[in-house]
Structures are given as structure tokens and as C-alpha cells.
Amino acid sequence: MKGGVFASIDVGTTKICTVVGEVLPEQPLRILGVGIAAANGLNRGMVENLHDASESIRSSVEQAERSSGTRILSAHVGVTGSHISCLNNRGIVAIPDRERPISQDDVSRVLDGARIVSIPTNRDIIHAVPRYYIVDGQDHVSDPIGMYGQRLDxxxxxxxxxxxxxxxxxxxxxxxxxxxxxxILAPLASAEAVLETEEKRQGVVLADIGGGVTDIALFVDGSVYHTAVLPVGGNHLTRDLVIGLRCPYQAAEDAKTLFGHAMASAIDAEETVELEAFGAEGRKSFQRRRIAEILQARVEEICEMIMREVRRAVQDDILSAGLVLTGGTANLIGIASLAEQVTGLPTRVSAPRNLQGLVDVLCDPAYAASVGVLQWAVREFEAGALHTRPRPFLVPGDLWQRVSRWVRVLMPE
Ligand SMILES: Nc1ncnc2c1ncn2[C@@H]1O[C@H](COP(=O)(O)OP(=O)(O)OP(=O)(O)O)[C@@H](O)[C@H]1O
Ligand SMILES: [Mg+2]
Known part of the structure; x- marks a missing residue:
């Protein structure tokens, strides 16, 4: 196994998160540093104001550089937004020589073939993820290299x-x-960080409910079958509270994160909370159940949208492992129970795990995509699919004396 230092940037609607991690031979990914900055200039996962977005990214990168003691010259970047679309396509090549086993070259050829699809000229292919191979009609081969066959699909x-x-x-x-x-597509990144292999094998849908979007990735038979990005997220919950409670955005955000619940029936009707509100009085007291009712309505709608997307791709009864929720909004108390009620699927909330190093902040559902982009890049690199190799970064003169460990992160060859 190869090693190296990798950096990832998750450009979300509410926060930009840069993560630097190191892989050493035969060891799990170790997080060296993290930088988190509030996102400006982004809407529904897409850049809206280039200058503001760039400043937020710079701030997050600088923090990650300071906390990791590395210089980030390049990074893997998560991408999301409702402009994303997907399709499944098959590539086929003939293996002319019967005496020769299938080689890496044949696999590269067949993957190149699968990328030849007719897409509108205003779109680019972000990923062509191999789901499985077929060798002379033998289905679901995970790695055909070394096998004999005359046709590889x-x-x-x-x-x-x-x-x-x-x-x-x-x-x-x-x-x-x-x-x-x-x-790297954010739904695939989040799936990489929070799904179990067994869940992917038995059929599962992942929903990363962030601030501006909900990233969806559906897995069947161990591989990704459908991905989508819905233009709805936690910010809609907050906006509903602004309208429903007639309070400023920050007060609504506090109401959601500090007192929110996805199941109104779980809240005592007498319980009240004090919040800043518009009007002469300033602060007002609100029924906590009322807050929960507003949140519940929107979460139900998001769950129904997720199910509509699932049913566009597969019959939901093949998803034995159900629904896995992640993203910041998955922190809403009661969301798993409500999602289970609405979707009829077993549901759990998941956050990144199995990390080493500076991990405290990252073990939260909000950082699934941030960690996942890094993990995806590391896995692709180990598999030889990425043609970059991190090398030490030499810093001149006095800086070199002061900084014990500067590394050049992911410098292209
Ligand atoms: N405890 C909580 N309860 C409810 N919502 C929460 C809680 N903590 C965070 N959130 C919400 O999570 C959202 C942010 O999630 P996340 O960090 O995953 O989004 P993002 O990655 O910045 O955006 P996106 O993925 O949509 O582009 C915000 O709307 C925030 O209010
Ligand atoms: Mg996100």
C-alpha cells in the first residue's frame, strides 16, 4: 500500500471545510488538520458570488494549513448542486488473445468505452464509477484483472x-x-464516509441533508446505482421558522438547533422557550411544540422528496438496509424516527468514524462529505486511479528552520 498526504475541500452552502490527512502504509487515514469557515457567496451548493466564495475557501484553507503544519497547493474538491445528473452505461471490449489474461490496460480500455455516452455539450462527466464487470457473460465480477475471457463488459x-x-x-x-x-461528487463522498459495506450490499439510500441541498446516493448489490441532488436542506427549515414564528433568521436557527425536534408529538404542549422576535417586544415566548410542528412539516416533505427520487430509480422494497441520514440537518432530534415513519424504511443517523488524529470536530454528520472527499481520493489513489503522488514540499531558508513539517500536498506530476 502506498502512502501520502492528501487535502480535500468541501464547499458547502453553510460552511467550507478543508481537511488534510495522511496515509501511512498499512495504517488508517490520520487527520493532520482541519479548517472550517462560514460559507459566503454560495447558494444550494453552487457558487453565486465568486469573490466571496473564494475568500471563504481561502480562510478555510489557511486554517487547515495552520492546524496541520502543511502547505496546501492543491486539493480534491467536493461538488454538489441540482445541476448534477446521472445515468448507467455499459462499456464493452474484445480481448483478442485467448492465451493472455485480462490486464489493467483492458480494464482502462473498457472504462474509456463506457464514458462514450451522448451528453449535451454544456455538460462534463465528473465520474464514471465502475459498478461491476462481466467476463464472457459471468456477472458481477469485482476485479477482472488476471481472469481469462474473450469479452469484457x-x-x-x-x-x-x-x-x-x-x-x-x-x-x-x-x-x-x-x-x-x-x-468528487458530494453524495458519493458522504457515502464513502458513513455507509457500511454490508448496507451497500443489501441495498441502501444515503441522504446527506445539508444547509442548501440534500445529496442522495443509492446503492444496490454493493455498488452505486443512482445519485441525485435535491435543492432543499436545513436552511429551508430555518426559513420556515422565520415565517412561522416571525423572528430573525439567527433566532430561528437557534430555535431549530437548540430546541428543535422532528416529532411534535414528543414535545409537551406546555413547554415554552424565549426567543428574539420581530416587533416592539423584542423577545417573545414560543411553544416548543409549535417549533417542532413547523420543522416536522418540512422534514416530512424532504423525506417524501427523497422517496420520490428513490422510486424513480428502483423499487424501494429492495433497500433492505433502508435509509442512512447524514449532513448537518441529521442532527435534528427525532429525525430518524420521523423519516422511518414517512419512508417506511429502517433509518439511522450516521457520522464519519474510524478516523485517527485531529478528529473531534469531524465526528459529526455535518462533516460526512468533508471526510468522504478525502477518503474517496485516498481510495482512488491507492487503487491507482489517481495519477498524482504527494511529495515532500521544501520550504526555503528560515521558514524551514521554524516549521518542522511542511509537506507539499498533492502536487500534480
Ligand atoms: N442540531 C441541529 N439540528 C438541526 N439542524 C442542524 C443542527 N446542527 C446543524 N444543523 C443544520 O445543518 C445545516 C448545515 O449542514 P451541513 O454543514 O451539512 O451543510 P453544508 O454542507 O454547508 O451545505 P450543503 O451540503 O447543503 O451545500 C444547517 O442548515 C444547520 O442549521
Ligand atoms: Mg454538504
Whole structure:
């Protein structure tokens, strides 16, 4: 197993999170540093104001550089937004020589073939994820290298995004002084961080409910079958409270995060909380159950949207492992019980785990995509699918004396 230092940037609607991690031979990923900045200039996962977005990214990157003692020259970047769309496509190649086993070269050829799909000229392919291979009709081969066969097929999950949105994201990161190594789809990243192998095998849908969007990734038979991004998230819950309670946005956000509950029936009708409100009185007291009712209505709607998306792709009875919720909004108390009621699927809330190093802040559902982008990049690199190799970064003169460990992160070859 190869090692190295990797950096990832999760550009979310509410926060930008940069993570630096190190992989050493035969050891789990160790987090060296994290930088979190409030996101400005972003809406529903997409750049809206390039200057503000870039400043937020810069601030998050600088924090991560300080906490890790590394210099981040380039990074893997998470991408989301409702411009994302997906399709499944098959690639086929002939293996002319019967005496020769299938090689890496054949696998690369068949994967290249699967990428030949007709997509509108204003879209780019972000990923062509191999789901499984078929060798002379033998289904569900996970690794065909070394096998004998005359025909090799691959089933791939292809994800595309609007070229201009991808360009704006890339520009935002590059204006912050960081080169983009690869763009990684946020739903796949979150799945990488929080799903168990057994869940993917038995059929599961992951929903990362963030601030502006809900990222969906559906797995069947161990591989990704469908991905989607819905333009709805926790910010809608807060906005509903602003309207329902007639209070400022920050008071509504506090009401949601400090006193919120997704199941109104679980709250005592007499319980009240004091919050800042519009009007002459300033502060007012609100029934906690009323807050929960507003939140419940919106969470139910989000769950129904998730199920509509699931049913567009598969019959929901094949999802034996049910629904896994992550993203900041998955912190809402009672959300798993409500989701279970609405969707009829077994539901759990999950956060990144099995990390080492500076992990305290990252073990929260809000950081599933941030950690997942890093884990996805590391896995692709180990599998030889990424052609970059991190090398030590030498810092000149006096800085070198002062800084014990500067590394060049993911410098392209
Ligand atoms: N305890 C909590 N209860 C309810 N909601 C919460 C709680 N903690 C955080 N949130 C919400 O989570 C959302 C932010 O989640 P997250 O950090 O996953 O979003 P993001 O990655 O910045 O945005 P996106 O993925 O939508 O682009 C906010 O709307 C915030 O209010
Ligand atoms: Mg997010």
C-alpha cells in the first residue's frame, strides 16, 4: 500500500471545510488538520458570488494549513448542486488473445468505452464509477484483472454536471490559491464516509441533508446505482421558522438547533422557550411544540422528496438496509424516527468514524462529505486511479528552520 498526504475541500452552502490527512502504509487515514469557515457567496451548493466564495475557501484553507503544519497547493474538491445528473452505461471490449489474461490496460480500455455516452455539450462527466464487470457473460465480477475471457463488459455509473457550474467552482478554489486535483461528487463522498459495506450490499439510500441541498446516493448489490441532488436542506427549515414564528433568521436557527425536534408529538404542549422576535417586544415566548410542528412539516416533505427520487430509480422494497441520514440537518432530534415513519424504511443517523488524529470536530454528520472527499481520493489513489503522488514540499531558508513539517500536498506530476 502506498502512502501520502492528501487535502480535500468541501464547499458547502453553510460552511467550507478543508481537511488534510495522511496515509501511512498499512495504517488508517490520520487527520493532520482541519479548517472550517462560514460559507459566503454560495447558494444550494453552487457558487453565486465568486469573490466571496473564494475568500471563504481561502480562510478555510489557511486554517487547515495552520492546524496541520502543511502547505496546501492543491486539493480534491467536493461538488454538489441540482445541476448534477446521472445515468448507467455499459462499456464493452474484445480481448483478442485467448492465451493472455485480462490486464489493467483492458480494464482502462473498457472504462474509456463506457464514458462514450451522448451528453449535451454544456455538460462534463465528473465520474464514471465502475459498478461491476462481466467476463464472457459471468456477472458481477469485482476485479477482472488476471481472469481469462474473450469479452469484457463494465457497468458504470456516470455522473455529469453543468460545465459552467464546475468551472465556477474550480475558479473559486483556484482564486483561493489552491489547484483542483479532482472534483468528487458530494453524495458519493458522504457515502464513502458513513455507509457500511454490508448496507451497500443489501441495498441502501444515503441522504446527506445539508444547509442548501440534500445529496442522495443509492446503492444496490454493493455498488452505486443512482445519485441525485435535491435543492432543499436545513436552511429551508430555518426559513420556515422565520415565517412561522416571525423572528430573525439567527433566532430561528437557534430555535431549530437548540430546541428543535422532528416529532411534535414528543414535545409537551406546555413547554415554552424565549426567543428574539420581530416587533416592539423584542423577545417573545414560543411553544416548543409549535417549533417542532413547523420543522416536522418540512422534514416530512424532504423525506417524501427523497422517496420520490428513490422510486424513480428502483423499487424501494429492495433497500433492505433502508435509509442512512447524514449532513448537518441529521442532527435534528427525532429525525430518524420521523423519516422511518414517512419512508417506511429502517433509518439511522450516521457520522464519519474510524478516523485517527485531529478528529473531534469531524465526528459529526455535518462533516460526512468533508471526510468522504478525502477518503474517496485516498481510495482512488491507492487503487491507482489517481495519477498524482504527494511529495515532500521544501520550504526555503528560515521558514524551514521554524516549521518542522511542511509537506507539499498533492502536487500534480
Ligand atoms: N442540531 C441541529 N439540528 C438541526 N439542524 C442542524 C443542527 N446542527 C446543524 N444543523 C443544520 O445543518 C445545516 C448545515 O449542514 P451541513 O454543514 O451539512 O451543510 P453544508 O454542507 O454547508 O451545505 P450543503 O451540503 O447543503 O451545500 C444547517 O442548515 C444547520 O442549521
Ligand atoms: Mg454538504
Amino acid at each position: 463494465v457497468e458504470t455509473h456516470i455522473i455529469t454536471g453543468l460545465s459552467t457550474v464546475l468551472q465556477n467552482l474550480t475558479k473559486g478554489v483556484e482564486s483561493a490559491g489552491v489547484q483542483v486535483e479532482t472534483l
